[in-house]
Amino acid sequence: MPARLTLLFTLALLLPTAAQADALLRFVDSEGEQSEILVKGPYARMDMVNGGGGGTGFMLFNAGDRSLYIVDQTNRSYMRFDEQVIDAQMQAMEQMIADLRAQIQQLPAEARAEMEAQLGLGVETGPVEVETRATGREQEIGGLRCEEKEIIVGGRVQNVACVAGPGELGLSLRDFDTLNALMGRLFDLSRRALDAGGPMAQAMSSSVMPPLDGVPLEVRDLRDGVSTRLAGISTDTLSPEFFRIPQNYREQEAF
DSSP, rough: OOSSSTTTTOOGGGGGGOOOOOEEEEEEEEEEEOEEEEETTTEEEEEEEEEGGGGGEEEEEETTTHHHHHHHHTTTTTESSSHHHHHHHHHHHHHHHHHHHHHHHHSHHHHHHHHHHHHTTTTOOOOOOOOEEEEEEEEEEETEEEEEEEETTEEEEEEEEEEOOOOTTOOHHHHHHHHHHHHHHHHHHHHHHHHHHHHHHHHHTOOOOOOOEEEEEEEEETOOOOOOEEEEEOOOOOGGGGGGTTTTTTEOOOO
């Protein structure tokens, strides 16, 4: 981690000369959960936050070939995350649902209906549509201007984000493009499940984040009221080691 983390509202961050080759963005939500995204050229690293337990691992992304890896620091392992993994997860969930349905069929009608309602097995769901919509409103957060965008999932506004461009943040265009490529790759993988419909689509729709063509200074979840803000940013040089899988980590099969 860089020795110096510049606060978001520091004046030096706004100077054109502040745009360097690397970037570290630190986010914090209204419940105190923190996470970071690091960028170095075509490479990005994003913390994976596990509820109240904090970060237990991270994702590594290469914008050159769009490869994405999940690195588990607890188990000292890593796994490639791609379309094949999503397909395998969908198949596993479909099999689990089929097994549950078979078990529930053995119950009396009233108990069966109650279990289906609790588990959401009685409703067949189709593809989940996700889109963004600019509201035309602008805000100032931490002294920076941002454009408000709504994230619409299944026809309902799920999140409201306020997005800033690279110039406002002092980011290089290369870092900005890598960030956008990472978000695009994650959304493409989510889209595979969302388009298929079913329980996997419903599960992923709760946390899907489409590309916003910018860096969100704040994202508000309208369902639970939790907001996440960009709390700090640094353009100090980052060690290449941040973007490598440790040599003593073992590769893990998806299933």
